[in-house]
Amino acid sequence: MEIKTKASTKKNQSKKQQPISGAEAVVKCLLVEGVDLIYGYPGGAIMPIYDELYKYQDQLQHVLVRHEQGATHAAQGYARVTGKVGVAMATSGPGATNLVTGIADAQIDSTPLVCITGQVGKHLLGSDAFQETDIVGISTPVTKWNYQITEAAEIPEVLAKAFYIAKSGRPGPVLIDITKNAQFDTFDFEYQKCTSVRSYKAVPDVDKSQLLAAASLINAAKKPLIVFGQGVILGEAESEFKALIEKTGIPAAWTILGLSALESNHPLNVGMVGMHGNYGPNKLTNECDVLIAIGMRFDDRVTGNLESYAKQAKVIHFDIDPSEIDKNVKTDVAVLGNSKETLAKMLPLVNQNSHESWMQEFKEYHAIEFEKVIKDELFPTKKGITMGEVLKEINQVTKGKAVVVSDVGQHQMMACRYAEFNQTKSSITSGGLGTMGFALPAAIGAKMGAPEREVIAIIGDGGYQMTIQELGTIFQTKAAVKIVVLNNEFLGMVRQWQQLFFDKRYASTEMVNPDFVTIAKGYHIEAQKVTKRENLSGAIEKMIASKSSYFLEVFVEKENNVFPMISTGASVSDIRLS
Amino acid sequence: MNTETKSYTISVYTENNVGLLNRVSSIFSKRHINIESLTTSQSEIENVNRFVIVATMEEQQATKIVGQLEKQIEVIKAYVHTDEETIYQESALFKVSLDSLLDKRQIQDIIKTSHANIVTVARDFFVIEKTGSRKETEQLYQDLKPYKLLQFVRSGRISVTKEPMNISEMLKAF
Numbered sequence: 072m073e074i075k076t077k078a079s080t081k082k083n084q085s086k087k088q089q090p091i092s093g094a095e096a097v098v099k100c101l102l103v104e105g106v107d108l109i110y111g112y113p114g115g116a117i118m119p120i121y122d123e124l125y126k127y128q129d130q131l132q133h134v135l136v137r138h139e140q141g142a143t144h145a146a147q148g149y150a151r152v153t154g155k156v157g158v159a160m161a162t163s164g165p166g167a168t169n170l171v172t173g174i175a176d177a178q179i180d181s182t183p184l185v186c187i188t189g190q191v192g193k194h195l196l197g198s199d200a201f202q203e204t205d206i207v208g209i210s211t212p213v214t215k216w217n218y219q220i221t222e223a224a225e226i227p228e229v230l231a232k233a234f235y236i237a238k239s240g241r242p243g244p245v246l247i248d249i250t251k252n253a254q255f256d257t258f259d260f261e262y263q264k265c266t267s268v269r270s271y272k273a274v275p276d277v278d279k280s281q282l283l284a285a286a287s288l289i290n291a292a293k294k295p296l297i298v299f300g301q302g303v304i305l306g307e308a309e310s311e312f313k314a315l316i317e318k319t320g321i322p323a324a325w326t327i328l329g330l331s332a333l334e335s336n337h338p339l340n341v342g343m344v345g346m347h348g349n350y351g352p353n354k355l356t357n358e359c360d361v362l363i364a365i366g367m368r369f370d371d372r373v374t375g376n377l378e379s380y381a382k383q384a385k386v387i388h389f390d391i392d393p394s395e396i397d398k399n400v401k402t403d404v405a406v407l408g409n410s411k412e413t414l415a416k417m418l419p420l421v422n423q424n425s426h427e428s429w430m431q432e433f434k435e436y437h438a439i440e441f442e443k444v445i446k447d448e449l450f451p452t453k454k455g456i457t458m459g460e461v462l463k464e465i466n467q468v469t470k471g472k473a474v475v476v477s478d479v480g481q482h483q484m485m486a487c488r489y490a491e492f493n494q495t496k497s498s499i500t501s502g503g504l505g506t507m508g509f510a511l512p513a514a515i516g517a518k519m520g521a522p523e524r525e526v527i528a529i530i531g532d533g534g535y536q537m538t539i540q541e542l543g544t545i546f547q548t549k550a551a552v553k554i555v556v557l558n559n560e561f562l563g564m565v566r567q568w569q570q571l572f573f574d575k576r577y578a579s580t581e582m583v584n585p586d587f588v589t590i591a592k593g594y595h596i597e598a599q600k601v602t603k604r605e606n607l608s609g610a611i612e613k614m615i616a617s618k619s620s621y622f623l624e625v626f627v628e629k630e631n632n633v634f635p636m637i638s639t640g641a642s643v644s645d646i647r648l649s
Numbered sequence: 650m651n652t653e654t655k656s657y658t659i660s661v662y663t664e665n666n667v668g669l670l671n672r673v674s675s676i677f678s679k680r681h682i683n684i685e686s687l688t689t690s691q692s693e694i695e696n697v698n699r700f701v702i703v704a705t706m707e708e709q710q711a712t713k714i715v716g717q718l719e720k721q722i723e724v725i726k727a728y729v730h731t732d733e734e735t736i737y738q739e740s741a742l743f744k745v746s747l748d749s750l751l752d753k754r755q756i757q758d759i760i761k762t763s764h765a766n767i768v769t770v771a772r773d774f775f776v777i778e779k780t781g782s783r784k785e786t787e788q789l790y791q792d793l794k795p796y797k798l799l800q801f802v803r804s805g806r807i808s809v810t811k812e813p814m815n816i817s818e819m820l821k822a823f
């Protein structure tokens with residue numbers, strides 16, 4: 072790596088310091104970057120850094136997770152709720168490989184992370200030493216950038232670069248592997264924040280002509296539809312976004328990762344697109360005349376069959392990442408740039424407008440969806456509790472103010488469909504990777520990132536058991552996370568597919584579960600079980616009223632399905648209601 | 650949509666870092682695209698490397714691959730070119746037993762007509778070098794095959810574009 076000489080001019084000004092170890096330098100770098108919380112797990116190859124963490128514990132809190140996967144997910148939860156970079160740390164070999172799922176999740180969901188792994192000494196690299204794994208090789212396809220440090224003197228520059236790359240442009244995970252000798256060796260520490268990397272353009276320049284082209288399409292549109300994703304949240308462009316939709320009167324639908332960027336009860340919020348999204352926005356995607364995609368990437372779960380996706384519409388795509396343009400859907404106008412900037416610049420170019428009869432079409436579809444799907448989910452007449460009514464009861468208590476962290480499966484779709492939000496950065500879920508086991512550790516990170524907010528994890532009985540050991544972290548750190556397990560005694564989402572597409576052959580989806588309440592109590596977490604509707608709202612109120620962590624298990628209807636649904640290979644407009 | 654596949658040359662200007670080859674090649678393998686040849690060397694700019702990658706794919710895939718390559722932090726710029734837009738060469742080495750050179754007049758004729766060079770003559774073998782298009786090295790390979798070819802190796806394609814590249818200016822602009 073090329074060592075830049077920028078720092079040398081400053082050298083004379085800073086007072087002469089004693090050389091410090093690479094390990095101490097790592098901690099100092101984290102402090103300069105404003106990190107006050109990291110998630111990790113120690114081991115041989117990273118012990119020098121842990122020794123420094125011990126010395127600096129009053130400035131930098133280290134949260135000991137129970138499995139390194141939990142460290143990455145907790146760091147993700149923290150990053151998503153704060154907008155800051157999450158930091159995870161692990162030892163070499165198995166410690167490092169255990170991080171990989173979380174890193175892959177952060178990569179596909181554009182979450183800024185810096186992961187630091189210990190590595191065997193430089194002289195041992197390539198010798199199949201104890202706990203040596205090529206984590207740089209392994210993590211290459213799932214990191215925005217990664218690098219192996221083998222000399223202490225590289226630490227400041229590389230870590231500065233790591234934080235810059237993780238956070239700037241389209242965010243993502245960075246992994247820095249540090250050999251043990253580099254942690255032990257001493258050098259003269261000096262830190263310069265990184266503000267540019269010569270081969271990397273974080274944010275593309277905004278092209279005025281594209282803005283004008285987009286504006287003229289928008290101004291002429293009779294049936295425009297906005298589909299927004301996490302780009303609005305990552306760009307902190309919520310208010311610019313809202314100003315734009317309010318001025319133009321354009322209905323706005325969200326992808327799962329865009330959820331909470333616009334409050335749920337906003338009159339122009341027409342719901343979720345995609346596989347289990349709402350009826351109206353999916354149907355009308357194939358009727359709009361201009362489709363305005365903002366900070367989203369046309370995932371296949373959003374588009375269904377591309378051959379019949381919005382073919383009638385002119386497509387405008389706002390994105391920070393040029394490689395997303397035309398990747399899945401051919402664009403007529405691409406507006407590159409940071410959403411905060413591009414949306415602000417769009418505002419004066421668009422006409423004040425309203426689209427009442429077009430909005431009416433959404434309302435009509437919503438009425439159908441309400442009648443055929445939502446009513447039974449939220450106001451069931453059958454005996455069994457539905458997942459939707461659990462969310463409805465939670466809404467009643469939290470009034471849309473809570474952070475909802477959902478895992479993966481039916482309960483996730485229900486949480487995203489029915490939870491209400493009136494504040495951004497409030498829905499945290501594993502969208503792109505669909506990582507079961509995400510929610511419990513991510514909720515820990517979210518709670519630590521936003522201690523003043525209520526954080527509720529909604530998890531299935533399957534995914535819960537993938538990272539259930541993080542109850543230990545909750546107990547040890549006293550993170551006041553509220554955990555709701557919606558227990559259907561099935562891997563529900565897979566069972567649903569087996570029912571619909573595999574003639575009800577329930578291969579390995581039935582779960583024989585332990586007593587989750589006893590387990591929670593074993594971790595000294597207050598816990599309760601609900602099996603009857605009449606006890607549900609009381610239990611939820613009690614859970615929310617609790618000042619400490621709380622576990623609530625709700626036995627829900629075993630074989631309910633999530634609808635609407637776009638079957639694989641089907642078009643968005645072929646969305647089915649049953 | 651044009652789904653016809655053809656051979657594309659992808660040139661990638663990068664920082665000179667360990668591990669970058671892995672990152673570059675995984676962009677192809679992830680999409681199940683077979684790299685036919687890959688050459689990496691320094692470029693006209695100090696500390697900047699250049700990859701020349703040849704692969705057969707659809708035009709659309711080629712454009713997307715370039716987008717994905719450019720997204721990598723240490724990639725400065727990536728280009729895709731068709732054969733017509735570049736000037737390219739490959740090198741081949743042929744190790745032949747010395748007996749055949751002495752015995753067979755034909756071999757000497759082959760070497761002469763193909764404009765190949767003899768780079769080494771040792772006690773019991775000699776080495777022929779040929780630089781040119783794939784067709785030319787392939788032809789020589791076919792011609793020499795009957796004469797106890799001890800070893801054969803062909804390099805990846807190296808190519809320069811007819812159009813200017815302007816990488817230095819680009820580096821200043823970051």
Ligand SMILES: Cc1ncc(C[n+]2csc(CCOP(=O)(O)OP(=O)(O)O)c2C)c(N)n1
Binds near residue numbers: 481561
């Ligand atoms: C790590 C991982 N393994 C497998 C899957 C495939 N998968 C998706 S949803 C699902 C079922 C989830 O079951 P559960 O956690 O009980 O939630 P439910 O669907 O019943 O609400 C499975 C197995 C996955 N997404 N992630």
